[in-house]
Each structure stands twice: as C-alpha cells, then as structure tokens.
Amino acid sequence: MEKILMKQIVTRFAPSPTGTLHIGGVRTALFNYVYAKQNNGKFLVRIEDTDRERSTKEYEENILNNLSSIGLEPDEKPINQSERNEIYIKAAEKIIESGNAYWCDCSQEELEQMRKEQTEAGKKPMYDGRSRNLGIERSEKTVLRLATPEDGEIIVNDLIRGEIKFNNSELDDLILLRSDGTPTYHLCNVVDDFEQNVTTVIRGEDHISNTPRQIHIQKALGYPDLEYAHLPLVLGTDKKRLSKRNAATSLEDYRKKGYLDSAILNTLARLGWSQGENEVFFLNDLIKDFNIKEVQKAGAIFDITKLDWLNSQHLAKLTLQEFKDSLKPFLEEIGIDINNHNNVDLLIDSLRTSDNNFSGIANQLYPYYKDIKEYDDNAIKKFISDNDILHDLKDILQNIDDWNEESINKALSTYQEQNNLKVPQVNQPVRIALTGKTKSPGLGLTLEIFGKEKALKRIEKML
RNA sequence: GUCCCGUUCGUCUAGAGGCCUAGGACACCGGGUUUUCAUCCCGGCAACAGGGGUUCGACUCCCCUACGGGAUGCCA
Numbered sequence: 001m002e003k004i005l006m007k008q009i010v011t012r013f014a015p016s017p018t019g020t021l022h023i024g025g026v027r028t029a030l031f032n033y034v035y036a037k038q039n040n041g042k043f044l045v046r047i048e049d050t051d052r053e054r055s056t057k058e059y060e061e062n063i064l065n066n067l068s069s070i071g072l073e074p075d076e077k078p079i080n081q082s083e084r085n086e087i088y089i090k091a092a093e094k095i096i097e098s099g100n101a102y103w104c105d106c107s108q109e110e111l112e113q114m115r116k117e118q119t120e121a122g123k124k125p126m127y128d129g130r131s132r133n134l135g136i137e138r139s140e141k142t143v144l145r146l147a148t149p150e151d152g153e154i155i156v157n158d159l160i161r162g163e164i165k166f167n168n169s170e171l172d173d174l175i176l177l178r179s180d181g182t183p184t185y186h187l188c189n190v191v192d193d194f195e196q197n198v199t200t201v202i203r204g205e206d207h208i209s210n211t212p213r214q215i216h217i218q219k220a221l222g223y224p225d226l227e228y229a230h231l232p233l234v235l236g237t238d239k240k241r242l243s244k245r246n247a248a249t250s251l252e253d254y255r256k257k258g259y260l261d262s263a264i265l266n267t268l269a270r271l272g273w274s275q276g277e278n279e280v281f282f283l284n285d286l287i288k289d290f291n292i293k294e295v296q297k298a299g300a301i302f303d304i305t306k307l308d309w310l311n312s313q314h315l316a317k318l319t320l321q322e323f324k325d326s327l328k329p330f331l332e333e334i335g336i337d338i339n340n341h342n343n344v345d346l347l348i349d350s351l352r353t354s355d356n357n358f359s360g361i362a363n364q365l366y367p368y369y370k371d372i373k374e375y376d377d378n379a380i381k382k383f384i385s386d387n388d389i390l391h392d393l394k395d396i397l398q399n400i401d402d403w404n405e406e407s408i409n410k411a412l413s414t415y416q417e418q419n420n421l422k423v424p425q426v427n428q429p430v431r432i433a434l435t436g437k438t439k440s441p442g443l444g445l446t447l448e449i450f451g452k453e454k455a456l457k458r459i460e461k462m463l
Numbered sequence: 464g465u466c467c468c469g470u471u472c473g474u475c476u477a478g479a480g481g482c483c484u485a486g487g488a489c490a491c492c493g494g495g496u497u498u499u500c501a502u503c504c505c506g507g508c509a510a511c512a513g514g515g516g517u518u519c520g521a522c523u524c525c526c527c528u529a530c531g532g533g534a535u536g537c538c539a
Contacts, residue, residue, distance in 0.1 A: 272476095422498075
C-alpha cells in the first residue's frame with residue numbers, strides 16, 4: 001500500500017476500436033485524465049484491438065483524433081495490443097512455469113453440454129476444471145487456462161465503492177491463450193497495465209466482475225496490486241446503457257451540432273460527480289476540484305437539455321473573437337462567409353444568445369447574410385393587413401441620415417405615437433420584412449445591423 | 464438460476480443518525496425586464512422504491528423484498 005502511494009500515478013484509457021469514440025468513453029477518458037493530472041501523474045491510452053474481426057484502423061484513428069482534439073491528450077504514444085503478442089505469450093509461459101496454468105482440450109460442444117447441465121441443475125454455468133490435473137500436452141486444439149484458487153476470497157478495493165468481495169469458488173479457470181495461440185482480453189489487459197506501469201484502473205462498472213479474475217492473473221505473474229475505481233455507467237433515457245440505439249452517442253455528432261468541447265466535458269463530468277452548488281466546470285477546474293471518491297455509485301442518464309444549458313453557459317464565457325472563430329465553420333456549412341457582412345461584430349454579438357449551439361445560431365443568422373428562405377405566413381397574416389404602415393416607414397427610414405440604433409428607434413416611436421399605433425403594429429411588419437419572422441434583436445439595432453440600403457430593399461420587397 | 468453493483472424531484476445531484484418543513488441545477492409552469500424573440504431576474508411544481516429492524520431519533524446503519532444494471536464467452 002505504501003508503495004502505491006509513493007509511486008507516480010499512471011492511469012489509462014483502453015478502448016477497443018470497434019466503433020467511433022462515444023461519449024461514455026469520453027467520460028471514462030476524462031476521469032482517467034483528470035485523476036492523473038491532479039496527481040502529477042500520467043494519462044495513457046491503449047488500443048485493445050485483439051478482436052481482429054471487429055477492430056478497424058478507421059475507428060482507432062477516430063478515437064485517437066477525437067480524444068486529443070477534445071483536450072485529453074495522452075502523455076505517451078498509444079500502444080496497440082495487436083502488436084504485442086510475444087509479450088503476452090511470454091507472460092503466459094511464465095504462468096505455466098509457476099504451475100498456475102494448464103492446457104485444456106475440452107471441445108466447444110463439450111463445454112456447451114456442461115453449461116447446459118449446470119444451468120438445468122440450477123447452478124452457475126462455469127468451467128468445472130475437469131482438465132486441470134490431467135497433464136494434457138499442448139496441441140492445436142488446446143487452450144491455456146489459469147488455475148484459479150478454489151477457495152478463499154478476493155477483495156477488490158474500489159475507490160468509489162469500497163470493498164467488494166468475491167468468493168474464489170465463484171470464479172472458474174479462465175482462458176489465457178486460445179487454441180490458435182492468441183492471448184485473451186484478461187491476459188493482455190493485466191500484462192499491459194503492468195508493462196505500462198499503470199497504478200490506477202478507472203473504468204466502467206461493467207468491469208467489476210472481471211476484476212477478481214484479473215487480480216488472479218496478476219498474482220500468478222507476481223505483479224503488484226492496482227488501485228481500482230469503477231465508474232457508474234452513462235445511461236440512455238430508457239435507463240439502459242447508452243448505445244446507438246437509444247441516443248446519439250458519437251462524440252463527433254455533438255461537436256458537429258455545435259456544442260463546445262468544454263461544455264461536453266462539463267456535462268460528462270457532472271454525470272456522476274458534483275461539487276456543492278457549482279455547475280459550470282472547465283477542465284482546469286476539474287483537475288483542481290475533482291475527487292474520485294466523491295463519484296456517485298448509480299448510473300446516470302445522459303440528458304441533452306443539460307448539455308444545452310451548459311453549452312449556453314460556456315458560450316457566454318467566450319470573447320466575441322473566440323465566439324466568431326468557433327462559429328465560422330458552422331456558417332460555412334450553410335454557405336456563409338462570416339465576414340461577408342458590413343456589421344459583423346454587432347451582428348454576431350446581438351445574436352449570440354439566439355440559440356444554445358452553433359448550428360442553431362448559424363441558422364438564426366441566415367437571413368442576415370442571405371435572402372430570406374421563407375417568410376412566416378402566420379406572422380404576415382397577423383401583422384400585415386395592408387401595406388400602409390410599411391410604406392410610411394419606408395419613407396421615414398429613407399430620410400434618416402444618421403443610421404444608428406438610437407436615431408432609428410426615435411423615428412420609429414415618433415411615428416408610432418403620432419399615428420396612435422401600438423408598438424407591435426409598427427415593429428413587427430418591419431421585422432418580418434427584414435428577417436422573415438417576428439423574432440430579432442431590438443428593432444433599431446436590427447435595422448442598424450442590416451444597414452440602410454439593405455434594410456430598405458427588404459422593405460420594398462415586401463410591398 | 465448464481466454471483467456482483469446499484470435505487471433521493473421528470474433529469475443531474477446535495478445529504479456521511481438529529482442542521483431535512485429533504486437543499487441546488489436543468490426541464491416544465493407562472494410573473495417581471497425587452498411592449499418581438501433570446502438573454503437576464505423573481506416565483507412555483509416536484510423525490511428519500513417497499514417492508515421490517517437497530518435507536519430517544521433514520522434519507523442516512525442492518526436485514527428482507529421489488530426493480531434496474533453487469534458478469535457468468537476460445538468478445539472486449
């Protein structure tokens with residue numbers, strides 16, 4: 001125990017590249033990253049691509065790229081398990097030499113039959129160790145199994161859950177090497193954690209029951225104990241584990257929609273962890289304030305409305321320049337060059353709260369850059385019965401030389417008062433003419449943003 | 464089936480036996496500001512899964528039940 005405390009903390013994120021990086025994975029990576037950083041330790045990434053069937057290079061690149069671009073940069077070059085076969089096999093040999101593993105030639109059919117019988121007898125289906133003392137020689141149909149102690153117990157000390165006990169009698173002799181000679185997940189995992197000097201395993205709670213098995217492998221290899229923290233799972237709105245079926249899970253989808261990286265991280269961190277009454281956290285805050293022991297034990301549903309709100313909070317903290325830089329690609333996406341406007345800064349600043357993500361804001365901005373796609377018919381019906389008012393206003397606006405918010409508003413209210421009209425009777429027709437709808441910043445400001453020429457053109461178009 | 468983990472407002476959570484008439488945030492509803500919208504401000508609605516203990520006292524400790532999740536693979 002003392003030894004662990006003295007060592008530099010090393011954590012790792014170990015995804016298998018069988019899909020794009022999803023937000024549950026980002027959260028696991030985030031907690032690993034933050035825990036390492038707050039302990040002046042290292043954060044590592046390991047690609048667990050031993051499942052050759054489902055792993056692809058594309059997914060691997062997606063995961064690695066997204067990870068570093070969102071700010072969770074690993075401290076060392078990620079390693080691939082697929083390239084480390086000899087290391088695992090060497091470890092397996094070491095276990096054989098120590099007498100803690102044996103070859104087993106049970107066929108798949110035999111095993112199935114065994115499980116079937118166990119299930120029917122109301123027992124837990126598990127390998128019964130029938131080949132354990134047979135002294136079977138290695139052949140092309142044998143697997144290598146770990147000889148797990150039959151009695152006693154393993155205690156997993158979890159940073160989040162405390163002590164978790166498992167009776168060894170519940171554990172069967174797991175396979176270390178497949179009949180084709182390739183190592184299995186548990187072996188690779190344990191060996192790599194040792195080889196990478198990992199001290200702390202932070203992963204999803206779906207790995208809790210794997211842990212005692214892995215500890216037995218560690219013991220057979222003479223490796224030191226590790227620290228564990230099993231995170232509660234991120235759930236979909238159906239309370240099931242978050243998957244493509246019940247929600248958008250790909251990190252990329254959220255970024256494309258225009259959510260800030262910092263807001264995504266913030267939302268994920270708040271899933272399972274909190275600190276007093278604070279809601280808004282940046283990565284640096286997390287490194288300072290996060291405490292793994294405070295993490296909740298129950299699974300948490302990922303709620304997009306919380307992301308929406310947090311995103312608006314993070315958006316509000318951006319300087320105008322930062323905001324523009326981030327918004328730019330979203331405007332390009334709908335064919336708009338952000339600088340193609342006479343009054344860019346005023347425009348963007350006025351509309352920065354018009355939605356809570358960049359793609360929504362870009363859409364709000366559309367009529368300020370391009371011709372109005374479609375007019376809100378209901379609004380026209382409601383506010384424009386005849387064109388008299390618009391005609392008058394056109395003339396009035398035409399005569400304003402000092403084209404700014406203040407003087408425009410003044411002219412507008414003078415007209416409104418003199419003709420005994422209500423404000424919406426005057427303002428809404430103009431608004432509709434300019435933007436196609438009844439929503440916009442203050443009308444004087446909106447007119448100023450459009451500029452005299454363009455504003456008048458749009459009004460004329462309505463007549 | 465067996466083993467393991469879990470269970471506070473719709474959602475994220477605070478709560479480490481009396482501070483709880485269970486607090487905050489999001490969402491929702493209502494009001495104010497802007498006589499548009501958004502922002503912002505104010506207010507409201509709303510929860511300890513159920514049952515037994517232990518205790519002077521239980522959201523907090525113990526047990527049982529229910530429900531949810533995970534494991535039980537020559538997947539990871």
